Amino acid sequence: MGSDPRPSSPRIASTGLPRRTLDTRARIMLPFCALLLLGLAVHRLVIADPEWPGHVEITGRTMGTTYSVKIATAELSPTSRTELAQAIEDKLDRVNSLMSTYLDESELSRFNRHASQEPFAVSAEMIAVFQIARAVSEISQGAFDITVRPLVSAWGFGATDRPPEPPSEAELRELSRRVGFAKVSVLPDLQSLAKRDSLVECDLSAIAKGYGVDQIAQAVEALGYANYLVEVGGELRAHGQKSDGRTWRIGIERPDAVARMSHQVVVLANISIATSGDYRDYYEVDGQRISHTIDPRSQRPIQHALASVSVLHEQAAWADALATALNVMGSEEGFRFANEHDIAALFLVREPTGQFRALTTPAFERHREATSGQQAAEQLRAEPDAGSGLFRSLLDSGGASAPRPISRRDHG
Structure with missing residues (x-):
């Protein structure tokens, strides 16, 4: 089932290849089994795009989706390009080897099979991610919960075939005994995790993309590049400026299953953004939508009527987890929660008319006001530098757009 997880030889594209050809290749929709953390091989393309003078871009596929890294720098030597691309690939391979639910020997898969309450030794990276997940679970009172995996499978959104019927009340009661963030203890001093119930299984899909973004940013900065835009499956982190001195801009996509356009453009100044949405991946039973x-x-x-929510945070992993929690809560509960915790969030709510109503928290407005001068200076530009949401924009002169692979596990 699924693609061969073994890595294949990377390819470095010549600078003369058309942009659209590269984007089309990088955005091939993966089959259903290619979910967020599949451990797929990372296929990279390194390009110096003529439409982005003074920038180098590295694109490819990972975690069941696509990634893009734009570096604002003068033309790199072949050695420097290879070094940069390899550093990015190493980080993505590392995240997969730790957090994939597809690879049988990933650290997470081995922990899930650990049918004991004895401490299970893990990497420092896993401790860091579990600590963020635990913190978001606690403040959201369980709206975000990485132990939700059995429920996701029961409702037909796991790696196996969809059950012929939705789970019964009795089945849900039984599964609920295996779900709850308090059932996993994080033991930093022992660099271990421990289950309070040996049947607990975890899924890091709602935080791993963001963590991958942070890891790539770390690798890029370690090589001395201070001006970059990193994107993995719609989660982004920007630092510094583009080569022309302007700040990075991203388009928060209008959550529409047909129309593909930006609802709002946001300036990213040394910050991350993640979007969690709920309108494209569902099925129906007797006319009832199953999200x-x-x-x-x-x-x-x-x-509920919340279509998507975008969160700004210094770290993409935090933005990813918080966006998921707010999406689970819905617009009313989520907006109150975001205000109480000073979270910079933009909610797009479906109206009965089919239109979308935007709700922004004070923290989001403060960010917008702080960058308003930069945004006004660039208001004549029609296209953002990247997209955050359930679609990602093609950044070509024609302003076309294409769907990006969507994780079926954008859950708590």
């Missing part, structure tokens, strides 16, 4: 976003607290798919 892929599962609320761990009720054990059921969400039922």
Whole structure:
């Protein structure tokens, strides 16, 4: 089932290849089994795009989706290009080897099979991610919960075939005994994790993309590059400026299953953004929509009008997890929660008319005001530098757009 997880030889594209050809190749929709953390081989392309003078871009596929890294720098030597591309690939391979639910021997898969309450030794990276996940779970009172994996599978959004019927009340009650962030202890002093219930299984899909973005940013900065834009599956982190001195801009996509356009452009100045949405991945039973976003607290798919929510944070892993928590909560509960915790968030809510109503928290407004001068100076530019949301924009002169692979596990 799924693609061969063994790495293949990387390819470095010549600078003369057309941009659209590269984007099309990088955005091939993966099959259903190629979910977020599949351990797929990373295929990279290194290009010096004529439409982006003074920039080098590295693109490819990883974690069941695509990635793009833009570096604002003069033309790099072949050795420097290879070094940069290899550093990025090494980070992505590392995240997969630790957090994939597809690779049988990933650290997470081995922990899930650990049918004991004895401490299980893990890497420092896993401790860091579990600590963030635990913190978001605690402040959200379980709206974000990495132990939700059994429920996701029961509702038909796991790696196996969809069950013929939705789970019964009895099945949900039984599964709920295996779900709950308090059932996993993080033991930093021992660099270990411990289950309070040996049947608990974890899924890091709702935080791993963001963590991957942070890891790439770390690798890029370690090589001395201070001006970059990193994107993995729609989660982004920007630092510094483009080669022309302007700040990076991203488009928060309008959460529409048909129209593909930016709802709002946001300036990213040394910050990350992640978007969690719920409108494209679902199925229907007797006319009732079954969403892929599962609320761990009720054990059921969400039922509300929130279409998407975008969160700004210094770290993409935090933005990723918080966006998921707010999406689970819905616009009313989520907006209150974001205000109480000073989270910079933009909510796009479906109206009965089919339009979308935007709600922004004070923290988000403060960010917008702080960057308003930069945004006004660039208001004549029609296209953002990248997209955050359930679609990603093609950054060509024609302003076309194409879908990006969507994780079926954008859950708590």
